[in-house]
Amino acid sequence: QSALTQPRSVSGSPGQSVTISCTGTSSDVGDYNFVSWYQHHPGKAPKLMIFGVSKRPSGVPDRFSGSKSGNTASLTISGLQAEDESDYYCSSYAGNYIHVFGTGTKVTVL
Amino acid sequence: QLQLQESGPGLVEPSETLSLTCTVSSGSISSSSYYWAWIRQPPGKGLEWIGSIYYSGSTYYNPSLKSRVTMSVDTSQNQFSLNLNSVTAADTAVYYCARLFYYDSTTYSRVDTFDMWGQGTTVTVFS
Numbered sequence: 548q549s550a551l552t553q554p555r556s557v558s559g560s561p562g563q564s565v566t567i568s569c570t571g572t573s574s575d576v577g578d579y580n581f582v583s584w585y586q587h588h589p590g591k592a593p594k595l596m597i598f599g600v601s602k603r604p605s606g607v608p609d610r611f612s613g614s615k616s617g618n619t620a621s622l623t624i625s626g627l628q629a630e631d632e633s634d635y636y637c638s639s640y641a642g643n644y645i646h647v648f649g650t651g652t653k654v655t656v657l
Numbered sequence: 658q659l660q661l662q663e664s665g666p667g668l669v670e671p672s673e674t675l676s677l678t679c680t681v682s683s684g685s686i687s688s689s690s691y692y693w694a695w696i697r698q699p700p701g702k703g704l705e706w707i708g709s710i711y712y713s714g715s716t717y718y719n720p721s722l723k724s725r726v727t728m729s730v731d732t733s734q735n736q737f738s739l740n741l742n743s744v745t746a747a748d749t750a751v752y753y754c755a756r757l758f759y760y761d762s763t764t765y766s767r768v769d770t771f772d773m774w775g776q777g778t779t780v781t782v783f784s
Contacts, residue, residue, distance in 0.1 A: 548720060550703060581769035585704075592753070592777065593704070598770035636704050640769045644717035646757075648696075648704040 551576065551637055551649035558655040559627045567652045569620040569637035575647055577618035581640035584613060584622045586633045587651075593636065597622060624654070632656045659684035661754050661775035669748075669782050675741040679754030679775060686735045687712040692757040694771060695728065695739045697750040705750075709757050710737055744782045751777040 552570040559565040569576065569584075576582055584597040595604050597613035600620060610625045620639070624631055637649035665677035679693070686693060695707040708718040710728040718726045722741070730737040741748060756773040760766070 550705075579769075581767065583770040585771070587704075592774040593755075593771075594774075595770060595772050598758075598768060598772070604772065638704075638706075638771065644692075644709060645719070646694075646706040646709070646769075646771075648706060651703040 548575075548641055548645060548647050551639060551647055553635075553637060553649040553652045555650075556653040556655060558657055559624075560657045561627055561629060563627050564623060564625045565627060565654060566624075567622045567635055567637075567654070569622070569639075569649045571618050571620075571639055571647070573618060575639040575641040576615065576620050578642065579640045580615070582613070582615060582620040583638045584611075585636045585638070586631075587636060588633050596635075627656055629656050659756065659773055661756065661773060663752060663754050663775045663778040665752075665778060665780070667779055667781060669744055669780060670784050671745055671782055672743055675739070675744050675748060675780055675782070677739045677752055677754075677778065677780070679737050679739075681735045681737075681756075686730065686737065687732050690758065690760050690762055692717075692759050693730065693737045694755045694757045696753045696755055696771070696774075698753070698777075699747070699750040704753075707739065707741075707752075746782050749780065749782045751779050753777045 585593040587593040600615045601613040692709040694709040727740040754775045755771040758768045758772040
């Protein structure tokens with residue numbers, strides 16, 4: 548099971564929107580609507596931001612949104628804020644109780 | 658608020674067995690809606706799912722680690738554990754335990770997301 552592919556980094560100015568892609572295969576992202584996104588500040592516990600492709604847990608700002616098309620899922624952060632600077636990871640169910648994570652993306656707020 | 662806390666040695670010698678325990682507090686490990694998982698992050702790399710365990714003891718492992726991994730659960734102690742044998746420097750990582758929200762009984766639907774995480778514990782393999 549190979550890791551899902553994410554861009555190494557994306558950046559944007561405060562108030563702008565950034566989108567992170569997460570590309571898998573027809574055996575994981577393309578086959579299941581169980582894609583999640585996590586925000587991970589180094590040294591801290593990862594935080595769930597999106598699950599089920601586009602659902603937000605309670606307490607996550609609606610600036611964060613998720614979508615999927617084919618084998619690629621996306622996380623969009625609208626109205627970028629300084630506190631959004633972090634690492635972001637996607638994950639997907641891959642069948643047979645197996646899960647796979649993305650390679651991770653560093654979001655920089657300019 | 659449910660909490661997860663990893664514990665175990667921070668240093669392991671090559672070829673030995675890495676053993677970690679995750680203690681779950683303010684919540685039961687025996688809930689039918691959740692699995693319990695181990696995930697790791699080697700230095701400078703991304704997250705890697707190691708495996709998941711149900712309170713009944715059913716286990717599911719990453720195929721790339723399956724031959725070296727054993728997970729177990731102790732419902733009386735509200736803990737689950739990871740054993741990784743024959744370790745090498747490549748197993749040096751921050752190890753996280755997490756809750757896998759599997760099934761939402763209020764909406765009768767699968768969820769499959771890691772919704773709660775421990776702070777992580779660093780394990781270094783060196784002699």
